[in-house]
Amino acid sequence: MTTSLVTIAALDAKLSGRYRKKFTVSPFLTRRVVSFQANRGRPCHRWYRFKESFSADLVEHLLHKYRVRGRILDPFAGVGTALFAASRLGIASDGIELLPVGREIIRTRLALHEGLSDSDRATLHYWADACPWQRGEAKLRLNVLRITQGAYPSATIDAIERYLAAMHTENRKVFVVLRFALLCVLESVSYTRKDGQYLRWDYRAGRRRGATRFDKGAIGEFLPAIKAKIEEILSDTAFTEKNYDDTTTSKITLRDGSCLDIMPKLSSNSYDAILTSPPYCNRYDYTRTYALELALLGLSDAEVSALRQKMLSCTVENRTKDLQNDTYIKFAKISNSDELLASILHRLEAEKKHGNLNNNGIPRMIRGYFNEMSCVLGECYRVLKPDARLIMINDNVRYAGISISVDLILSSIAEKIGFVTEKILVVPTQKGNSSQQMGTHGCVPLRKCVYVWRKRSYDI
Numbered sequence: 254m255t256t257s258l259v260t261i262a263a264l265d266a267k268l269s270g271r272y273r274k275k276f277t278v279s280p281f282l283t284r285r286v287v288s289f290q291a292n293r294g295r296p297c298h299r300w301y302r303f304k305e306s307f308s309a310d311l312v313e314h315l316l317h318k319y320r321v322r323g324r325i326l327d328p329f330a331g332v333g334t335a336l337f338a339a340s341r342l343g344i345a346s347d348g349i350e351l352l353p354v355g356r357e358i359i360r361t362r363l364a365l366h367e368g369l370s371d372s373d374r375a376t377l378h379y380w381a382d383a384c385p386w387q388r389g390e391a392k393l394r395l396n397v398l399r400i401t402q403g404a405y406p407s408a409t410i411d412a413i414e415r416y417l418a419a420m421h422t423e424n425r426k427v428f429v430v431l432r433f434a435l436l437c438v439l440e441s442v443s444y445t446r447k448d449g450q451y452l453r454w455d456y457r458a459g460r461r462r463g464a465t466r467f468d469k470g471a472i473g474e475f476l477p478a479i480k481a482k483i484e485e486i487l488s489d490t491a492f493t494e495k496n497y498d499d500t501t502t503s504k505i506t507l508r509d510g511s512c513l514d515i516m517p518k519l520s521s522n523s524y525d526a527i528l529t530s531p532p533y534c535n536r537y538d539y540t541r542t543y544a545l546e547l548a549l550l551g552l553s554d555a556e557v558s559a560l561r562q563k564m565l566s567c568t569v570e571n572r573t574k575d576l577q578n579d580t581y582i583k584f585a586k587i588s589n590s591d592e593l594l595a596s597i598l599h600r601l602e603a604e605k606k607h608g609n610l611n612n613n614g615i616p617r618m619i620r621g622y623f624n625e626m627s628c629v630l631g632e633c634y635r636v637l638k639p640d641a642r643l644i645m646i647n648d649n650v651r652y653a654g655i656s657i658s659v660d661l662i663l664s665s666i667a668e669k670i671g672f673v674t675e676k677i678l679v680v681p682t683q684k685g686n687s688s689q690q691m692g693t694h695g696c697v698p699l700r701k702c703v704y705v706w707r708k709r710s711y712d713i
């Protein structure tokens with residue numbers, strides 16, 4: 254028999270009751286602070302607009318509030334917001350990131366932290382002022398993926414390919430900064446816009462003839478965009494060198510790969526806090542939205558497809574990962590035995606059978622998401638010091654009219670692993686569901702929260 258929505262709502266209400274006292278609406282957690290928006294005014298953090306990032310203000314607030322010292326970990330480091338903000342407070346930070354775009358950004362920022370020589374600064378000023386690539390004849394072909402074909406106006410491609418050829422004549426440090434500046438402006442000079450689940454294409458690209466015509470507005474020109482970006486980097490690093498006491502900057506270590514592979518290699522009881530925001534269970538496909546950047550970094554179509562499968566399951570294309578090993582089998586079992594999750598999956602499988610889902614991969618994605626998150630939580634527990642906290646930012650989601658309380662389900666899993674739920678800090682303005690969902694199922698606000706879990710003072 255199909256699990257009814259009433260049964261799911263009752264299980265959700267039961268779990269909500271259990272956590273009622275833990276929920277606190279936190280006025281500090283504005284939409285601005287929990288997203289990239291608050292980074293717009295912050296030197297260095299503002300260089301690359303990583304839409305899925307949280308803000309340095311949020312990291313500083315949480316690190317102060319919970320008096321974190323020592324060493325932290327972010328297993329989903331993104332562009333390194335937590336790492337750089339913590340390091341500035343004198344806290345050493347380790348990050349793990351799978352997406353080459355985030356890693357490139359973190360590594361460039363680290364290189365810039367070491368400082369630019371006067372001659373490198375002079376060369377970069379020359380690039381911003383005199384635009385030397387414009388005079389050169391040489392061009393270097395911009396790597397293209399299937400999903401980035403035709404992403405730029407032809408004059409922009411021409412300019413980018415001259416820029417690519419010219420930057421190869423510079424020394425390594427200058428080259429790295431120039432490539433980074435290019436990475437930062439790609440979207441603005443393209444026909445595309447990042448739109449969560451995929452790249453949206455402006456009608457002028459002549460690529461799609463869908464029912465709705467998307468007009469991105471002004472398509473940025475390459476010359477002013479790249480000049481402005483190089484100038485911004487020069488100005489922020491000058492600011493940094495003048496006002497920033499490098500001696501208080503603690504070490505940042507970045508590990509490349511999936512946290513599911515890397516965390517088991519980290520020592521037990523070694524971190525004073527984990528501060529992170531995993532991908533949300535919202536079908537956002539980072540390998541599609543960041544395709545322009547992945548192409549620039551030289552990935553092939555096959556590498557992008559392989560990367561998609563490595564990412565934490567949050568798209569309908571993710572196949573089930575093999576978690577049947579000694580490290581993970583027990584954590585995947587914990588997630589599979591969660592009553593609320595099981596009832597939601599049961600209902601979604603029935604909806605799938607009746608052809609009511611807009612994509613049949615939804616139940617597999619949700620099962621995979623919680624299985625994998627359970628494994629990540631298990632490893633977080635092991636690597637944290639006793640009494641240390643795991644602080645996580647995440648969103649609830651909704652599919653086929655079923656609101657999925659990610660906060661409650663993950664808290665319940667975390668507790669089975671051994672964590673104590675201290676608080677679930679709620680972002681005051683709640684998010685609606687997608688327009689598609691709203692049309693069919695009405696608007697139900699979805700909670701966005703910061704979960705604060707503490708490892709017990711004894712080890713499992």
Ligand SMILES: C[S@@+](CC[C@H](N)C(=O)[O-])C[C@H]1O[C@@H](n2cnc3c(N)ncnc32)[C@H](O)[C@@H]1O
Binds near residue numbers: 532564565
């Ligand atoms: C919500 S974003 C984190 C943003 C980050 N807090 C910041 O401010 O930049 C989630 C990140 O997890 C990364 N990710 C996805 N699957 C991963 C995996 N298996 N291992 C490590 N990182 C992964 C994504 O590439 C993305 O950068």
